[in-house]
Amino acid sequence: MPKILLTNYYGSKPLAFVQKLVPEGFELIPLEQPGQDEVIRRAADADYMLVGGRTRIDAKVLDSAPKLKMIQRSGVGLDSLDLEAIRARGLPLYVNEGINARSVAEHTLMLILGTLRRIGEVNTVTHEGQWLKHEMGIDCHDLFGKQIGLIGLGSIGTHVAEILKAFGVNTVYFKRNRLESDRENQLNVRYVSLQELLEGSDIISLHTALNDETFNLIGRDELASMKDGAVLINTARGGLIDEAAMLDSLKSGQLGGAGLDAFSEEPMLSNHPLMEMNNVLATPHIGSITAETFAGMIGGALENIALFEGGKSEQISARRVV
Known part of the structure; x- marks a missing residue:
């Protein structure tokens, strides 16, 4: 069963929200605490990364995820992503631009x-x-x-x-x-x-x-x-x-x-x-988060991962950055 690592830490209520959106046949790997060290600790089994928040996704993180197939950014910003490190490893990176x-x-x-x-x-x-x-x-x-x-x-x-x-x-x-x-x-x-x-x-x-x-x-x-x-x-x-x-x-x-x-x-x-x-x-960087946008943002990102896993990357609605 392919596994999706959440690189952003979510408390119990938002995590339950995310769990309901996980496509059938996938397993979600949540963080137990925020931070890059926790992402590295949990990354070994990850087939996919659903990237959100401010945690830096760089060479250290990517080297800890040998099974990684694709990275999906839930939001729009790229400043937390080391694009050169992602490109060097040949990993596709998709971004849901404009959704929020x-x-x-x-x-x-x-x-x-x-x-x-x-x-x-x-x-x-x-x-x-x-x-x-x-x-x-x-x-x-x-x-x-x-x-x-x-x-x-x-x-x-x-x-x-x-x-x-x-x-x-x-x-x-x-x-x-x-x-x-x-x-x-x-x-x-x-x-x-x-x-x-x-x-x-x-x-x-x-x-x-x-x-x-x-x-x-x-x-x-x-x-x-x-x-x-x-x-x-x-x-x-x-x-x-x-x-x-x-x-x-x-x-x-x-x-x-x-x-x-x-x-x-x-x-x-x-x-x-x-x-x-x-x-x-x-306000706590909450501008992009409402019930409606969070469902669309996370749901769309998870759907893109499912399409990629199913060999239907041409149907992915997000922009491929790398």
Whole structure:
């Protein structure tokens, strides 16, 4: 019976969810604790890897899995995968691109609105029995009429732009390859340079991949060039932002707030200085996870593995990266 190794650690409830989706004739190998060492310990019998989370899949992991036939990425990011090591071993790698894009886009909008309306702090004080209607209300802001700057405009950024059309905002974007003018008109977006985006946007949202070129894309200089009181949103990867510089900017008020679903170290520690900031709305990299998207993401990935095992790789819906 072919065995599928989960490289992400799931607690009892999500694991039970995944177990129900395993195709007949396959056995699931779950992790007993998170981390690369545990993946290596459990990899010897794996015919397939269902890769999720932030655990690095590199030569050490692959060398511990001599039976491995194929790797299926449940999400879209590739920064946790050593592509050269995978390619050197001749292992096919499939990625389910775009499957969670709409969910992340909705989460992005939630963080934008939640940060502008200080929803985390408002919720907390209201639960504590404080009725600070005017005291807190006058420190909140409308979305209408603001300039939104999208850095990156792939599947997720495109969905964000589509949603924003209903809010009466001015949406600008920056990406390496500019869209055709017809597509810009459809999305109601305007192309600008990165510097112009930083200087003119009230809200800046990150939707680009993490790589050597984009690491700390938003650093001290970029933060200093933003409008006073601007809001920064990150539902992509934590490494896109210099977190120490962002913390200083939040403390000084240069940055008015941040809505963060991704961090340089995950899971985020409860005593991290960012968690002490009232103007930070934080979620645990949950933007891509809802009941609907998790079922589609995991179910689709497992179906692809079953197709590969059955010699029907031409029917796999995911993109083959390697």
